Amino acid sequence: MLVVGGGPAGIAAAIAAARSGARTRLVERYGYLGGNLTAGLVGPCMTSFSLDGSEQLIRGVFDELVRRMAELGQARHPSEIPAGSAYSGFIEFGHDKVTPFEPEAVKLVAERMCQEAGVELLLHSFVADVCTEGGAVTGVVCASKSGLRLYPARVVVDCSADADVAVAAGAESVTGRESDGLTQPMTLFFRVRGVDDERVEEYVRGHPDDFRPFASIVAAATAEGRFPAPRRGVGMYKTLRRGVWRINTTRILGRDGTDVADLTAAELAGRDQVDRLVRFFRAELPGFAECELLDTAATIGVRETRRIVGEHVLSLADLQRGTHFDDVVALCGYPVDIHDPTGAGGGVDDSWGTANAYEIPYRSLVPVRIDQLLVAGRCLSATHEALAAIRVMPPAFATGEAAGTAAALAARLGVTPREVPVGELQRALLAGGVYLGRTTGPASSPQPAP
Ligand SMILES: Cc1cc2nc3c(=O)[nH]c(=O)nc-3n(C[C@H](O)[C@H](O)[C@H](O)COP(=O)(O)OP(=O)(O)OC[C@H]3O[C@@H](n4cnc5c(N)ncnc54)[C@H](O)[C@@H]3O)c2cc1C
Known part of the structure; x- marks a missing residue:
């Protein structure tokens, strides 16, 4: 089987499939794994726990990767990180038990985990097209320095975040808000070094009325037309390195992450905002006087593009009710987090009323009509609002692990992914250390925190 995209979803899909005994190839366009964990400089990983922080819901490959990075001193386990901490961006709601990590460690540890599982890595390869036969995907075409090559596969797992394979195969997809198709804005992440960590903490804690760190300073500068981004x-977010912070503050509105001209324009606008933000930080933010730019992400961060139409479209109501699905394959507690597609507002807020823990069904990974294809991560089947909760990195790992395990099972049983017996899939996930709630299977009792 073949996994497209080596981000959180693809890493977990490939490892799970290979561990399940399938010959597995993982295709990634960059020269390293990680997707937004590395190329996007995105972090920390948002919560893998229930909304109240009491129970770890996302375990499996995600937890293994985190623990191995922590052993190298390159991550902290989420159980150690309380809401409102500097690692959580000083945000309380929805930001309990996040995972701070170093991007370089993801590259190394994910590669090692893939190799140990027997995954065949194919880096520097962009999937540009697919082959189909009778409504089923039979392989992908990669563009690389070696030219155009066809890679046949019995099952393909699309973890491209943009549903590249699914759309090329003719699968039904939708984009953005149901009302007008607008998507969440893009952000070019960057890191600064030379920050006075203690001074920042002191200032932010001393201004509890600020909606977000430095909100009153930003508001005053915005009113005078001096703040470089609509925020x-x-x-x-504080990192594990002294004086180094990740900055998630640029904002590029109205661009399409599947349009190369828009992506180009967004990179240029993002870099310009970074330059102006760093100058602003040095001049006006307490604790940032000596800071300098460490790096910008290798790619603009795209929050939202296409998502497939699957056998089940996960909805906001499912997240609010905590709907129990017989084919549950992942649990999640992160709330709805919509950055305003048209302005400065948005972000996590408690008005959406999502459940403390909610479920993701297998059917949301299965596209209607197209066979021999599963989809995981940011492009699975959900509404705009539901995706805004499950788009973060731990759930992407969880859905990837489910898809990879299912793909291997489909290949072994000689059935299509749509026909995979869900009981058998759930047993395989539980055996791999996945948590599916207290009611699904005997092996699902909560693990003690480390
Ligand atoms: C600005 C921003 C801030 C965010 N903040 C956070 C945060 O703080 N914490 C958090 O947990 N989540 C955050 N998220 C969400 C999260 O990063 C993503 O939704 C998540 O990474 C999705 O995982 P994925 O595996 O589906 O996709 P990605 O991480 O995007 O990985 C997709 C992979 O597929 C590869 N790929 C794509 N197309 C092809 C192709 N055609 N051929 C070959 N390879 C391909 C890419 O190179 C990439 O490696 C943020 C996202 C953005 C954009």
Whole structure:
């Protein structure tokens, strides 16, 4: 089988498939794994716990990767990170038990885990087209320095985040808000070094009325037309390195992450905002006077593009009710997090009323009509609002692990992914250390926190 995209979903899909005994190839366009974990400089990983922080819901490959990075001193286990901490961007709601990590460690540890599982890695390869036969995907075409090559596969798992394979295969997809098709804005992440960590903490804790860190300073500068990005505060996350912070504050509105001209324009606009933000930080933010740019992400961060139409479209109501699905394959507690597609507002807020823990069904990974294809990560089947909750990295790992396990099972049983017996799939997931709630299977009792 073949996994397209080596981000959180693809890493987990490939490892799970290979561990399940399938000959597995993982195709990634960059020279390293990680997707937004590495190329996007995105972090920390948002919560893998229930909304109240009491129970770890996302375990399996995600937890293994985190623990191995922690052993190298390159990550902290989420159980150690409380809401409102500097690692959580000083945000309380929805930001309990996040995972700070170093991007370089993801590259190394994910590669090792893939190799140990027997995954065949194919880096520097962009999937440009697919082959289909009678409504089923039979392989992908990669463009690389070696030219155009066809890679046949019995089952393909699309973890491209943009549903590249599914759309090329003719699968039904939708984009953005149901009302007008607009998507969440893009952000070019960057890191600064030379920050006075203690001074920042002292200032932010001393201004509890600020909606987000430095919100009143940003508001005043915005009113005078001096703040370089449409934002209401500074999205900033302390890292494991002294004086180094990740900055999630640029904002590029109205661009399409599947249009190369828009992606180009967004990169240029993002870099310009970074330059102006760093100058602003040095001049006006307490604790940032000596800071300098460490790096910008290798790619603009795209929050939302296409998502497939699957056998089940996960909805906001499912997240609010905590709907129990017989084919549950992942649990999640992260709330709805919509950055305003048209302005400065948005982000996590508690008005959506999502459940403390909610479920993702297998059917949301199965596209209607097209066979021999599964989809995981940011492009699975969900509404705009539901996707805004499950788009973060731990759920992407979880759905990837489910898809990879299912693909291997389909290949072994000689059935299509649509026909995979869900009981058998759930047993395989539980055996791999996945948590499916207290009611699904005997092996699903909660693990003690480390
Ligand atoms: C600005 C921004 C801020 C965010 N903040 C956070 C945060 O703080 N914490 C959090 O947990 N989540 C955050 N997220 C969400 C999260 O990063 C993504 O939704 C998540 O990474 C999705 O995982 P994925 O595996 O589906 O996709 P990705 O991480 O995008 O990985 C997709 C992979 O597929 C590869 N690929 C794509 N197309 C092809 C192709 N055709 N051929 C070959 N390879 C291909 C890409 O190179 C990439 O490696 C943020 C996202 C953005 C954009």
